[in-house]
Amino acid sequence: MVALLPALGLLGGALQVGPVHLGADPVRTLIHECGIWTLRLLWLTLLITPLRELTGLNDLLRLRRMLGLFAFFYALLHMAAWVWLDQGLDGAVIVSEVIKRPYLALGMTAVLLMVPLAVTSTNAMMRRLRKRWLVLHRLIYVIALLGIWHFWWQVKKDIREPLVYALLLALLLGYRLVKAAAIRRAKARSALATARGKTAAPAP
């Protein structure tokens, strides 16, 4: 629910009530704020698993779906602000811009990939898809990579901000790689141990 606050603030800004002001170029402010919140919520979504494993707080898992859906919500707002407020729903220009500008194509791909994840985010879907659900939802890694790439690419010169987000993502994904490697090693070791056990201690 806290994740709704930025959207409410921006809405207040748009209607010129409340403490948030969208500044001289409100359209740009909306695009940028919604874009950055999409990224933040995506990163938080990715933080849940490591946090749960490191703290043992299993309740955290319940947050993950809400965070993911809010990320999707902000991505849609971000896209809508561009398509509607900035480009005035001019279909021809929008299509040609998305085709011509790789950073927009990347963002678009990321949002499209989020659709199946949002659709399959219910408990019923989870139960129905089982193993395939896990595989499908690994798309989140692709989405995160596309998101950061899109962010990096739209910067004019000052890459410090996307750099921070990229480093955080590297941590989040690096944790998983290290863990996967550790599991693989452990598996290999135990396989080796069983194999050795067989030769060293011949069956009676």
Place this chain on the structure above:
Amino acid sequence: MSRPYGPHILPSDITPEAVFMDRRRVLAQGLAAGALLGAATPLTALAADAAATDRYKAPRNARYSVTDTPNSYEEITGYNNFYEFGTDKSDPAANARNFKPTPWTVTVDGECEVKGSFALEDLLSPQTLEERVYRMRCVEAWSMVIPWVGFPLAELLKRYKPTSKAKYVAFTTLNDAKQMPGQRERVLDWPYVEGLRIDEAMHPLTLLAVGVYGKVLPNQSGAPLRLVVPWKYGFKGIKSIVRISFVEQQPRTSWSHAAPNEYGFYANVNPAVDHPRWSQASERHIGGGLLAKRQATLPFNGYGAEVASLYQGMDLRRFF
């Protein structure tokens, strides 16, 4: 498209001073409230504000002014790019408070007969100030209309008697990270350098500005002396100038050096040549609010009738 400017300017085209002063008062009250809450800067800001009042009120040159309604003082001075004070468009207004535009010295050198370092007052004293309402088109595809106060660059340049070798004019911004915190980061290769071909520099539209809305330029807008070239993207308008050099070779200008495929030396506003990452065909006019439509960008920002001849025979896709 009709000519963007002409002699027909209605007094109502410009924000009435009463409204303007009202805004200042609101702003001042806000600042005073800030001071009560213990913020350190507002008092100096107030003092600077008082000093700035109306010093540069000058008659409008209608021949060189557009009839569009100018943006508000707050928009013009609160939303701009000046990377020396940070890369966000609200950074300059926030970070330029401690900048000291007085005393100020400008060095004139290179291919000219009269050279030296001159106090700003001496540089300005022979010039007659006038107000010009110009369009400003940022390379980031947004635009404003700004009532500058200044004088044609050509008038100043002639006083230093450029020689026949003076093919270009190069300008340099102050390089002082103590006063310009943005320079602590090497986002660009400091100091900022811009340049014009000599015929562009001598064009009657090319302005050196010292004020806006009849007031002394605030720090964040490029005090005390800045360039305004209305048919080019805003980044050509170099701010806080400390050096003017007449040179034979095309100078290495900051943005075109930083990203040569994205920003050219000429940087003429051109809806037909896109930035690699966004279209230049249209622009968002600041002040239109959330639901305003983008407006079409005009070749040479609407100043084609005056300046297109400077580029006759040039491939403007190549020399972008």
